[in-house]
Structures are given as C-alpha cells and as structure tokens.
Amino acid sequence: MNTDEALLGLLREAWEEADPVPPQLVDRVLFGLQLADLEYELLRLSYLAEPAGVRGESAVTTVTFSSKRLTVMLMLPAAADPVRRVDGWISPAGARRLEAITASGRSEVVAGLDGRFSFTAVPAGLFQLIIHPVAGGPAGERPLVTPALQL
C-alpha cells in the first residue's frame, strides 16, 4: 500500500462498493440519448417528493421539472401499483401536445385548458415526456423534454 496509485485504487474500490452506481443508470442514459437528434430543451429536476402512501394505499411519487418557460409536475405510480397511469399538469396551462416515450412505444395526449393531462396503461420501465410547442407559438420554440424516469 505504498504508492499513491495503490492507495487511490483501494479508495476507488471503497467508493464503488459504498456508493454504487445505480444499476439502471446506464440504461436510462442510453434511453435519453434516443432523442439526441431532436432539437429540444431538457427540463431540469426542480423538486422530488418521496413516495407518500397512506395505510396500504399505493405510494405516488411526485416530481417536478422546469425550464425558464414552463413547469411540469408528474405523479408517478409506485412500482407495485396495478393502475399504471401517469397524471400531471403543466404551467402555464395551455392545450399543448404531450408525447410519452415508454418501453412499449410512443403515445400522445393533449393537455386540457387547465393544463392537466394523463397517460393511462403506462408500462413499467423507462418513461420520458416530450412537451411540444403550442401551435402558432413563438417561432423557433423547441420541444421540452424531461430526463428519462424509471417507473
């Protein structure tokens, strides 16, 4: 254990074991890169509330992403939840086209005028949301995309 390299090698082992890379991280990154050809703006995580279930009810995780232009809140089903739906709303509200990329392909909904939307029968696995610009909105507005989420 005399050289710096040997000591750093052992430190590396300790950190790899004590704070391991999340097992799905690489898959989630690769999933997110599928959209890399699209000209878009990535929404950043701004708030995450841990699952809060009440007496046996399934726990829902609430996650919020935002950019300068828009905030989107998503309520994600628990892993064991039989009802696989993702509800959410966007602010500012508007009838925007929303597209979900899931393990079984893509599906589209339009947000209500109050900004609410939901995707039903969402399969387990990765989930990513694309928020398309409003028709007739400012020219050059790019779609907004959330990072890939594990459902």
Next chain:
Amino acid sequence: MLLPVNPADGRAVSAQPADAQRPVWALAADHFTAWRHEDPAALDRLVRLLTPVLWHIVRAYGLTRESAEDVIQATWLALISHASSIVDHQSVMRWLTTTVRREAWRVARERDRERVAEPDVLELAIPAAAGPDGPVLTNRAAAVLWRHVHQLSQRCQRLLRVVAFDSRPDYASLATELGVSIGSIGPTRRRCLDKLRALLAGDREWCDS
C-alpha cells in the same frame, strides 16, 4: 471495473490482457472516434465505460442520487450536441469529466444557497451519503480505509474521489471548485494522501491486513 492508471503518463498500471492495458481515456477516445465515424454502437460503449466515472465524480460534490443522475444525463446530452466542437478525440474523457464537475459544482452551490434561505428543506437536501457505519464493505482493506476517509476534510474527500476516478482531471476548473490555486492542487493531493496514510498507520487492523 476501472483500471488503475498512473497519473504521470496515463498508462494502466496493471498488466492485464487486451483492452485492459489501455487507459480509460484512450478507450474513450477510440469509442468516440468510432461513433463520429458513424458507428452508433460505439456511443453505447462510451456511455457504459464512462457513466460510472461520472457518477463518482458528481457524487464527490455531495449531490443527491437524483440530482447526480440529472447532471449526468444533461452532460451526455451536451456531449451529443457539442460533439463536433471536440476536435481532439483524445480529450473526450476530459471534456466529459470537466463538464460534469462544473455542473455538479453549480448545482451544489445553488442547493447550499437554498439551504440557507429555506431551513425547512434541509432534511430533503442532505445527501444519502453512506457514513462510516453505513455500508459493509466486503474487501477488508477497503473497509478499514473507509473508516478513515470520513475523518478527512471535505476538500480532501472531494479531491481524492475525483482523482481516484479521473487520473487526469482538468486542474484549472478543479482549482476553482476547490477554492485553491492551480499550483496547489498537486501539493493538496499529496497532503490529503499523507493525512490518510497517517490515520491508517494508527489503525492496528490496517497494519495487520
């Protein structure tokens, strides 16, 4: 599994067959070049090779697991959109590690500001970092080492974690993030390792292992 790399020349220290003899940054350069030459699977290999490195670098800045993941995803996307500006393919690993550190540092500082402003969110913002009593390490030497790492200053822990996973970090940005001059990175690294050795020297279990 990462290779032990000699920081002096960037070469792998261990004598293992084939790819294992090449330093991580050189493998990264190979994958990047192949991807730029229209081999889509090479991007896959690059992501698999370097995502673990990026993870440990980002976590050195005390980000939560969720924030760390967010920063890593953003960094890979940034690589895709800036790929054509990386002329020297040998530097792709440095580009990634520097980008991810800069972003992790920014997020950590923002979070610290919020903590001061809103004490209510303190609980949430504390990273779920494993303390000395946290993980049970299977490697005995690593387990003994782990007990002492936490006695080092935050700056030492951050610097050692960064250099343990990236043998050739960009010193200029690292100096800014650690709040020291470029010239003192080397001496600081040495002092941190010496401090760790001194702690280990006083541990009988370490001396026996």
